[in-house]
Structure formats: C-alpha cells, structure tokens
Amino acid sequence: MMDENCIFCKIIKGEIPSTMVYEDEYVCAFKDLHPVAPVHVLVIPKVHIKSLEEVNEENAIYVGKVQEAFKKVAQIMGVNESGYRVICNCGEDAGQEVKHLHYHFIAGKKLGPKIIHD
C-alpha cells in the first residue's frame, strides 16, 4: 500500500510537511514545491502506485477518485470557471522524477497552446 522510502507516501503520512489543499480517504492534493504557474497542485492517490504503468483493476478505484478530485481542487483554488490543465508524466522520456503516480494540476494564467516543453 505504502513505500516507506517514497517522498509522496511520507507526505500522505504527514512525515514530510506539505501545503495540503484537499484530502479524502483515497486522494490528497498539495502545492508543488516549485510551481510553474500561480496554481500548481499535485493530486495523488493515497496508495503507492509507481506510475500509470502500474494502474490495475485492484487500485483503479484510487485513480478514479483522483479523476473526481480535480473539480474539487478547481473549486477550492478558485479556478473552476477560468480553467486548468492536468498533466501526468510517466517514465523516463516524460521526465517522471517522483515514482508515485501524481497529476500536475496547473492553472491561474493563460497556459497557451503548448502541451510539450523542451
């Protein structure tokens, strides 16, 4: 369920400080340490899934709850009307650094047409 060496599992357990913006039984959402936009929140399942490559029938409930959480985070952050972008990096070519499935929730300015950055 949890990986004791995983930084995001530690955040879930409260062993590492974070600025939590939303939390329920399945999901938590906290501010990214290095925001790329006025609103940059990481939304994660409360179970250690390494990446999208590890989603399966057993843990899919958590991933579904993450999908449901985005609109709640949007409301809390006040961007449900202005809009937002959600990005999930999976694996080396995508530059995934933290091996605990997480979705970047980005908003608070015009994000432009690009979804790929060098």
Ligand code: AMP
């Ligand atoms: P990725 O490159 O998709 O794996 O993104 C990892 C993200 O986690 C980066 O945007 C980091 O800024 C962020 N991050 C790493 N450690 C923490 C932390 N302790 N609290 C909040 N965000 C973090």
Ligand code: ZN
């Ligand atoms: Zn983890």
